[in-house]
Amino acid sequence: MIAAVSATPLSATDSLQPARHAQALLGREVWSTLLRIENRAPSARYPRVVHALVFELAGMLWFYDAAHGTQSFSLHRGRLAEEKADFAPLLRDIDPGFLRWTEVPARIEHSPARGSLPNGCFIESVAALRDRLAAGEAISHPQLLSYYLTHRGVRTGHTVLAYETNGRVAVIDPARDGAPLQFPSPLAGNALQLARAVAGNDVVTARWVQLEPAVQLPAVATERRVTGDAIDHPPRV
Incomplete structure (x- = not known):
C-alpha cells in the first residue's frame, strides 16, 4: 500500500485485531508476542493504549503496529x-511514553486474508514468499525491497517482495493483485533502480532486506549500517 501513514491514532480496540492478523500472517514458525502498551504521554502519534506485535527474524526483533507499519525493534546485535x-x-526507543506493557494471550487465526493488514506491506511480503515456496515455485535470492518516495511533498514508505526466477527479477506487491511484475535480471543488483522501475522516479531511497529461501523463513539480514553494536533504524515500512 503506497499511502501516507494514518495521522489519526487507532483506538485500543481498533489496534488489537490488526496485530492479531499480523501474527497469523507470520505463522507459528516465527516467534512473536502481542503487546498491550500503556502510553504515559498520549500524542498525535500514539494514543493512550496501543496494541503491537513484536516478532523475530534473523536474530533481531521487529515491531508492528497498525498505524505505522513495521520498524526495527532491536537496539543491539547479538543480544536477542x-x-x-x-x-x-x-x-522507550519507539516512544518515551511507552513505560508499561502486558502480553496478550496468543490466538492464532487460520488462513488470514491477504491485502487487508493496515500498513502491512512488510509482513505481507514475507508471507508472500512463504506462499510462493509452498506452491513449489523456483525462487532464488529472495529479498524484500523497502523504499521511500516523495510525491507532492508527502513522504511515504513501502515494501515489496523481489526474487530471481527464470532469468528475470519478479516483484510481488502486496497492494496489487495479479501476476508478479517482471524486470530484467541486472536490476537485482540495484535496489534504487528496481524501486524506481516499480514505483516511478518519485522514489528517493531504497534498500534490500535479504530473505533465506526456506519455508520457515529462519533468516533475514538487512543492510543497515552498524557502529559498534548499535543498529541504525531503517526506513519505517
Whole structure:
C-alpha cells in the first residue's frame, strides 16, 4: 500500500485485531508476542493504549503496529535473549511514553486474508514468499525491497517482495493483485533502480532486506549500517 501513514491514532480496540492478523500472517514458525502498551504521554502519534506485535527474524526483533507499519525493534546485535527478556529500553526507543506493557494471550487465526493488514506491506511480503515456496515455485535470492518516495511533498514508505526466477527479477506487491511484475535480471543488483522501475522516479531511497529461501523463513539480514553494536533504524515500512 503506497499511502501516507494514518495521522489519526487507532483506538485500543481498533489496534488489537490488526496485530492479531499480523501474527497469523507470520505463522507459528516465527516467534512473536502481542503487546498491550500503556502510553504515559498520549500524542498525535500514539494514543493512550496501543496494541503491537513484536516478532523475530534473523536474530533481531521487529515491531508492528497498525498505524505505522513495521520498524526495527532491536537496539543491539547479538543480544536477542537479553532483549526478549526486557522490552523496556526498546519500547522507550519507539516512544518515551511507552513505560508499561502486558502480553496478550496468543490466538492464532487460520488462513488470514491477504491485502487487508493496515500498513502491512512488510509482513505481507514475507508471507508472500512463504506462499510462493509452498506452491513449489523456483525462487532464488529472495529479498524484500523497502523504499521511500516523495510525491507532492508527502513522504511515504513501502515494501515489496523481489526474487530471481527464470532469468528475470519478479516483484510481488502486496497492494496489487495479479501476476508478479517482471524486470530484467541486472536490476537485482540495484535496489534504487528496481524501486524506481516499480514505483516511478518519485522514489528517493531504497534498500534490500535479504530473505533465506526456506519455508520457515529462519533468516533475514538487512543492510543497515552498524557502529559498534548499535543498529541504525531503517526506513519505517
